[in-house]
């Protein structure tokens with residue numbers, strides 16, 4: 616944890632180990648495997664230590680993350696606004712995981728701003744904003760889950776990592792690295808090795824997370840790749856788009872398009888991939904890249920978003936067709952960078 620000053624770790628250790636507290640853990644909106652895995656993994660550790668812990672997520676998370684055997688309750692703010700708000704404001708501590716600015720929590724943003732007790736951030740996204748009292752931000756980590764493991768060790772709570780916590784943290788690392796396909800370091804595998812020593816069944820977790828498609832979702836993927844993917848070999852790029860009507864036709868459930876943006880990167884010589892999904896009133900954008908092509912800069916400059924070098928997201932207020940046209944028209948501007956990209 617080379618970015619984090621020892622004083623911060625010492626303070627966080629004091630706060631989390633000196634007495635029993637009420638703690639709320641908040642992941643980003645539309646939580647992915649790392650957001651939920653980090654929240655539940657950290658939550659389980661803190662619960663095992665004796666704290667009262669809950670996770671409050673602004674909205675629901677996909678079914679392929681619903682197999683965890685956690686002792687930590689997850690409240691969905693959109694479904695239980697009043698209870699979630701009361702519990703949040705009754706907490707002594709709020710821990711934000713896997714996001715770098717308050718607006719990544721959607722409707723929870725204003726409550727995070729208003730929260731008057733201690734706020735701690737544990738995250739691995741670049742350019743964190745200074746919205747917490749204690750910021751542990753380490754961009755060299757594959758995932759927040761990997762970082763949570765090291766923070767837990769640094770503050771002496773690692774004896775509290777049980778099988779349930781280990782499963783959740785492994786899931787965070789597994790999903791944010793695309794099944795150990797990108798962003799891994801020797802520390803990633805060190806952490807995974809220690810999690811495996813706790814007896815997790817990695818084959819089972821991989822199967823729960825990656826081989827759990829509904830038939831509809833599998834057909835939607837086939838449709839995307841066969842009929843909706845445009846490839847621009849001259850720009851080493853590809854794009855997939857989906858309308859609301861198409862999603863409905865394939866009985867769309869939240870999380871169904873997760874990972875679809877990665878597929879074009881398996882095409883020979885493609886280094887940049889975009890996925891545009893029509894929502895009511897806007898278009899959600901996802902970008903993935905290989906090597907040194909900065910998906911996050913592309914997104915922050917043109918799609919009001921951000922993220923990591925190789926995985927970013929954003930939004931467009933244009934309609935879907937106009938958004939695709941905008942993306943296509945931007946490619947010549949990035950041609951030089953795309954052709955120069957090394958992996």
Ligand code: 5GP
Nearest residue numbers: 900901902920921922923926927928929930
């Ligand atoms: P995804 O494409 O899976 O939605 O997001 C990929 C990465 O970009 C994640 O690390 C996520 O946190 C980040 N990201 C997604 N959408 C946004 C956005 O609208 N703004 C910012 N700043 N980051 C985003």
Ligand code: MN
Nearest residue numbers: 649713759791
């Ligand atoms: Mn993450």
